[in-house]
Amino acid sequence: MQPEDLLKHLNEAQRAAVSALPGPILVLAGAGSGKTRVLVSRIAWLISQEGVSPHSVLAVTFTNKAAAEMRGRIENLLGLPGGALWVGTFHGLAHRLLRLHWREAGLPQTFQILDSDDQLRVVKKVVKALELDDTRWVPKDLQYFINGQKDEGRRPKTLADDGDPTRRTMIRVYAAYEEACQRAGVIDFAELLLRSFELWRDHADLLAHYQRRFRHVLVDEFQDTNSIQYQWVRLLAGRESLPFVVGDDDQSIYGWRGARVENIQRYQRDFPGTTVYRLEQNYRSTGTILNAANALIANNSGRMGKTLWTDGVKGEPIRTYAAFNERDEANFVVERILESTRLGARRQDCAVLYRSNAQSRVIEEALIAARIPYRVYGGLRFFERAEIKDALAYLRLVSNRRDDGSFERVVNLPTRGIGAKSLDIVRDTGKAQALSLWEASATAISAGILGPKGAAALHAFLALIEKLARETAGLPLHEQVDRVIAGSGLLDHFRKEKGERGEARVENLEELVSAARGFTREETSELGELDEFLAHAVLESGEGQASEWEDSVQMMTLHSAKGLEFPIVCLVGLEDGLFPHQRSINDIGGLEEERRLAYVGVTRAMHRLYLTYAEQRRLHGVDQYGTPSRFISEIPTELIEEVRPRVQVSRPLYGSSSSSGHGAGASGYGSRAGGASSGSRAGAYQGAKDPGRYVEPPSGGAGMKLGQRVRHGRFGEGVVLRVDGNGQGAQVEVNFEHSGRKVLMLQYANLEPI
Ligand code: ATP
Ligand code: MG
Numbered sequence: 079m080q081p082e083d084l085l086k087h088l089n090e091a092q093r094a095a096v097s098a099l100p101g102p103i104l105v106l107a108g109a110g111s112g113k114t115r116v117l118v119s120r121i122a123w124l125i126s127q128e129g130v131s132p133h134s135v136l137a138v139t140f141t142n143k144a145a146a147e148m149r150g151r152i153e154n155l156l157g158l159p160g161g162a163l164w165v166g167t168f169h170g171l172a173h174r175l176l177r178l179h180w181r182e183a184g185l186p187q188t189f190q191i192l193d194s195d196d197q198l199r200v201v202k203k204v205v206k207a208l209e210l211d212d213t214r215w216v217p218k219d220l221q222y223f224i225n226g227q228k229d230e231g232r233r234p235k236t237l238a239d240d241g242d243p244t245r246r247t248m249i250r251v252y253a254a255y256e257e258a259c260q261r262a263g264v265i266d267f268a269e270l271l272l273r274s275f276e277l278w279r280d281h282a283d284l285l286a287h288y289q290r291r292f293r294h295v296l297v298d299e300f301q302d303t304n305s306i307q308y309q310w311v312r313l314l315a316g317r318e319s320l321p322f323v324v325g326d327d328d329q330s331i332y333g334w335r336g337a338r339v340e341n342i343q344r345y346q347r348d349f350p351g352t353t354v355y356r357l358e359q360n361y362r363s364t365g366t367i368l369n370a371a372n373a374l375i376a377n378n379s380g381r382m383g384k385t386l387w388t389d390g391v392k393g394e395p396i397r398t399y400a401a402f403n404e405r406d407e408a409n410f411v412v413e414r415i416l417e418s419t420r421l422g423a424r425r426q427d428c429a430v431l432y433r434s435n436a437q438s439r440v441i442e443e444a445l446i447a448a449r450i451p452y453r454v455y456g457g458l459r460f461f462e463r464a465e466i467k468d469a470l471a472y473l474r475l476v477s478n479r480r481d482d483g484s485f486e487r488v489v490n491l492p493t494r495g496i497g498a499k500s501l502d503i504v505r506d507t508g509k510a511q512a513l514s515l516w517e518a519s520a521t522a523i524s525a526g527i528l529g530p531k532g533a534a535a536l537h538a539f540l541a542l543i544e545k546l547a548r549e550t551a552g553l554p555l556h557e558q559v560d561r562v563i564a565g566s567g568l569l570d571h572f573r574k575e576k577g578e579r580g581e582a583r584v585e586n587l588e589e590l591v592s593a594a595r596g597f598t599r600e601e602t603s604e605l606g607e608l609d610e611f612l613a614h615a616v617l618e619s620g621e622g623q624a625s626e627w628e629d630s631v632q633m634m635t636l637h638s639a640k641g642l643e644f645p646i647v648c649l650v651g652l653e654d655g656l657f658p659h660q661r662s663i664n665d666i667g668g669l670e671e672e673r674r675l676a677y678v679g680v681t682r683a684m685h686r687l688y689l690t691y692a693e694q695r696r697l698h699g700v701d702q703y704g705t706p707s708r709f710i711s712e713i714p715t716e717l718i719e720e721v722r723p724r725v726q727v728s729r730p731l732y733g734s735s736s737s738s739g740h741g742a743g744a745s746g747y748g749s750r751a752g753g754a755s756s757g758s759r760a761g762a763y764q765g766a767k768d769p770g771r772y773v774e775p776p777s778g779g780a781g782m783k784l785g786q787r788v789r790h791g792r793f794g795e796g797v798v799l800r801v802d803g804n805g806q807g808a809q810v811e812v813n814f815e816h817s818g819r820k821v822l823m824l825q826y827a828n829l830e831p832i
Contacts, residue, residue, distance in 0.1 A: 081127055084119060084155070088112070095355040096120050100128070102349035104300075105324040106342065108386040109371065109681035110362030113324040114641060117298050118148055120322055121163070122155040124294055132162040136292040136314070140299040140641050142167060143455075164292070168307050169267055172274035173613060176265075177605055182284065183277045186263040188478040188609050191616040195467075196483050197221055197266045203486070204254045207509060215247065224252050228268035229304045229336035231275065261514055262482040268306075275310045289316040299641060300325030300345070304336040312348060321349065327382045328375050331637060331675045333667070342382070360386045362643050364393025367683050370713045375677045377712050378670045394686055395719040398710060401692040403785055404437075404651075405797065405813050408444035410721075411648045414688055415450060415631055418646050425451065429632040429644035431679050433657040437650065438633055445631060447818050455634035465572055465583040469590055470615055472566045473559065476547045477608055480514035489515075489539055492571035496539065500532030516540070542566070555607045556595035563587050636679045647683035649676075652691040653704030676709040694785060782810055788829040793820060795832065 085093045092112050095105050096119045107113050121137060124130040139145045145166045152163065164171060173191070176183050192200065201224070202217045227237065234253035239246035259265060265273060278285040295315055297303065300323040303311070315321045323345060330339040338344075346352045360368050368388050375381070401407035415428045430441055430452075438454055445452045468491060471484035479485075490496045507527070508518035519540060523533050546565050550558040563569050572583040597611050605613075632644065636657075651657055657676070662668030680687065691706045710718075782788070786798045796814035801824075810827065813819045822829070 081123075084122055084126065088116070088119060089357075089359055091355060091357050091359075092116050092119070095357075096123050097127070098353060098355070100320045102320060102345075102352040103322045103355065104342070104345060104352050105322075105355045105357065106326070106382065106384065107324070107355075107357035108326055108360065108384045109329060109677070110360040110368075110643065111357035111386060112359075112361060113326070113357065114144075114148075114298055116357070117296055117322070117324050118151045118155070121148075121152055121294075121296065125156060125158070130294060132158060134291055135294045135296070136164040136171070137166075137296040138168055138171065138298065138311075139165060140167065140302070141638070142170060144298070144641055145170065168303075168310070169270050172270040172310075175274045175277065176270065177613075179277055179281075179284065182281055183273050184260075185265065185273070186478065186480070187605075189263045189265055190474050190478060190481055190484075190609075191270070191613055192259070192264050192266040192483065193616050194221075194267070196264075199486070200258055200262075200264075200483055201251070201255055203482075204251055204258055207258075207505075208251065208254055210247065210251070215251065220248060220251050220255075223248050224255055225266070225268045226336060227252060228266075228272045229306050231272060231306045231309060233272075258482070261480070261512065263478055263480050264483060271306045271310060275306055275313065278310075278313050285313065285316075288314060289318055293319050295319055295321045297321070297323040298325075299329070301327050301330040301339050301342060302332045302337040302640075303341050304332070305338055308338065308341045308344065315349070321345075326384070328378070328384070328674055329640065329678050331640065331671060331678055333671050356384065358385050358387060360388045361390070362684055363388065363681060364391055364685060366393045366395060366717050367680060367687055370396055370687075370717045371677055371680045373714050373717075374673065374680060374709060374712050378673055396687045396689060396713065396717055397719050397721050399688060399690040399721040400706070401690055403694045403797070404440045404692050404696060405444070406799065407650055407690050407692045408441045409799075410690060411441060411650060411688070412444045412448045412450065414646075414648060415445075416448065418686075423646060425629045425631045427645040428648070429634070429639065429642075429646070429682065430648045430650060431634060431636050431639050431682065432650050433636060433659060433675075434651075435635055437656075441633065441650065451628050451630035452633055453630045455632070455638050463583075463586055465568070465586050466590055466615075468568055469559070469563050469566075469587055470612060472543075472546070472562050472568065473608060474612055475516075475543050476550065476558075476562060477606070477612065479516040479543070482508075482515045485515040488566070489536075492567045494539060495531060495535040497532060500528050500536060503528055503532075504536070555597060555611055556591050558608055559594040559611075560591045563590065636675050639682050640678055643682055643684055645684045646686045646688075647679070648688040648690065649679045650690045651695070652689050652707035652710055653695065653702075654707050655702065655704055656695070657707055658709070673709065673712075676707075782824065782829065782831070787832045788812060789832050790814065790822075790827060790829055796820075 081097070085096065088096060089112075092115070095103065095116050105113055105116055117137070121135055124135065125132055137145075137148060139148055148165050149163065152158065152165075164174070166174070176185060176189070180187050180189060198217055198221050201221045202212070205212050205215050205217055205220065227233075234249050234256060237249050237252070239249055259269070278288065292314060295311060297311060302325075311321065311323075325342055327339050327342060330337060333339070346354070363371070365388055368386060372386060399407070399410050401410055411430055415425070418428055419425060430438075432438060432441075442452065442454065468488055471481075471487040474481045474484040475488070489501065504515055504518045504522050507513065507522045507525075508515050511518070511521065513521060519536050522528050523537055523540075526533075528536065542565070546562050549565070550561050553561065569584065569587055572580050572587065574580070575583065594611060597607075597614065636649075654663065658669055658672035662672045689710055691704060691710070693703065695702050695704060782798050782801050787795060788798060789795050790812070793812070793814040794816050796812040798810055799813050799819065800811040801809075810822055810824050810829070811819060812822060812829070
């Protein structure tokens with residue numbers, strides 16, 4: 079490849095960074111300025127121009143998805159198989175190292191990874207075993223404490239309690255937790271990093287080997303590295319390596335999880351002679367979107383200061399929409415997506431971004447109702463679903479009998495008559511003799527300290543796992559999974575569960591067999607296929623969802639949208655209290671981090687951006703009444719077009735005239751794809767805008783108002799979305815929780831307000 083070919087898709091500043099002489103480099107630049115493009119081109123440059131072997135490149139990306147994309151781009155650029163490069167997330171790379179050097183790292187070869195739920199379960203058990211009151215020693219808080227310490231590289235033995243009894247107990251829990259994990263041969267996410275860091279720190283020969291090997295360490299999204307990640311990079315880089323990091327202080331959004339934006343300055347101190355490159359041209363967004371983003375982030379203090387401009391088009395205004403509740407918001411989003419796809423956009427061009435995972439459900443429902451395929455990144459993902467975790471627990475036990483978390487999960491699932499008392503005896507035996515639950519079970523059975531029924535049932539369970547292990551040894555992976563799902567009794571168990579839920583569970587289990595069939599292992603792996611698959615299930619959850627090939631709407635939290643871009647973005651739930659998040663509002667640091675998150679959100683959009691908020695929102699089962707997020711008011715009004723004026727829906731509204739003159743219809747919002755009554759809803763809102771103008775209640779209608787909850791004889795409970803017309807012909811549209819949206823004649827519907 080000729081250098082010109084590589085550089086022709088880059089501007090001058092980007093070229094300078096890509097072709098810079100080897101040396102520590104920092105690219106500091108705003109969103110969409112091509113940092114990731116520069117990082118990828120740099121790898122291609124090193125290999126094709128500097129004669130660097132692909133084996134000496136290690137690149138850290140933010141998500142597994144980004145890693146896969148990067149491999150693909152490098153393959154394309156160089157025509158090389160990307161497999162030779164070590165590209166991955168910090169966690170993924172740390173995991174790879176520990177798999178290679180499990181012995182030196184003090185782990186069993188078949189160690190398993192705990193995700194956050196599993197981890198919490200272990201913490202709970204530890205709290206119980208230490209006989210602490212879990213209302214005072216809240217397991218979630220302790221989990222946070224443990225992870226925080228690990229992110230800072232601290233072990234219990236290096237922690238001082240400073241005479242503080244609370245802290246002393248927390249350290250005690252941390253120590254007991256560590257012991258429990260070590261005994262079970264499992265490690266959590268934070269441990270992956272800390273353990274691999276210690277592996278290098280304590281094994282000079284290994285470190286020297288990797289320092290020699292990875293002369294080129296590249297890190298994307300450097301602003302979000304935490305302390306241990308930074309130290310990991312620094313240790314690997316040593317004195318010889320030539321790190322190349324790119325980042326943007328304005329997009330630092332993981333402070334709450336220990337990320338240190340100061341690492342950017344620290345890097346420049348720790349690697350003397352660092353050359354800093356700045357990129358200023360944005361290639362992603364329209365002028366309007368970019369101006370909005372610049373104005374928004376200007377409200378933060380202490381920025382490193384960057385300018386960002388574009389020579390692209392000004393583009394459309396940013397559209398805001400005031401929904402009266404979360405369902406209305408979801409419907410608005412669905413309509414915008416339908417409108418865009420009708421105009422030729424692909425579904426995958428549309429992204430829905432939200433602050434917290436729980437917001438996705440309502441939007442998912444609206445998408446399902448409209449039959450629009452979508453994918454959720456993050457949140458409750460395939461590998462996190464209960465039945466999948468049950469199946470994985472069996473598989474994990476088959477592979478590693480000492481995995482206590484898995485043992486606990488399935489020892490009595492499906493029910494096989496192993497009672498709480500028997501399990502308590504097993505736990506006590508384990509604790510007293512420092513045994514895994516598996517070993518403790520065998521010990522308790524042979525010591526005859528269990529009741530005869532409990533002993534027989536437990537014995538049957540142990541025999542079942544042994545039998546599954548024997549039967550599946552040597553089978554192809556998907557057959558192993560298939561056998562274990564059936565042989566464990568799980569499949570039958572869920573088949574018996576009535577209704578859609580049980581059906582979905584069975585489908586999910588079947589899907590796990592397909593996932594196993596489609597699984598390809600890493601070429602360097604020394605692990606058995608099953609163990610590799612189990613690790614993959616934890617690490618990649620959410621990123622390998624079933625319908626990847628299908629053109630689908632992309633849904634994710636703002637946090638997981640970092641680094642990505644979409645032609646059309648709907649940023650939903652812009653209400654004070656939700657975004658910015660309630661717990662950050664009174665804390666300047668927290669508020670600024672939320673603003674950076676908003677900046678990340680806005681700068682994901684290439685051509686079109688919608689910002690929506692709801693006057694009333696039911697979240698986690700609680701009704702909240704929000705005011706529009708301050709972030710909206712921080713965007714200059716000339717960049718914004720309100721799709722419809724805000725309305726006061728809390729006021730009663732009895733029907734309305736369906737003549738829509740201005741308001742929603744006039745500002746472009748009116749057509750309701752698939753809806754029974756386009757335009758007329760605008761009239762309803764028109765009425766709502768004018769609280770003085772009450773329309774006569776429809777005969778027989780007991781004062782229906784928007785947002786009101788009602789009960790219907792057949793459809794159950796729902797919320798009134800629209801009241802249309804009055805008198806005999808009045809209609810209401812109700813969104814029923816179980817039956818979806820229905821338009822009913824008020825006269826006959828017999829709706830009961832609740
Ligand atoms: P973020 O901060 O969001 O991670 P980034 O700085 O990493 O953004 P990229 O994702 O690398 O930016 O680039 C943004 C978009 O601009 C991409 O679509 C990329 O292909 C395009 N782009 C970058 N540089 C150029 C260029 N010189 N010419 C044309 N397009 C470019
Ligand atoms: Mg990027």
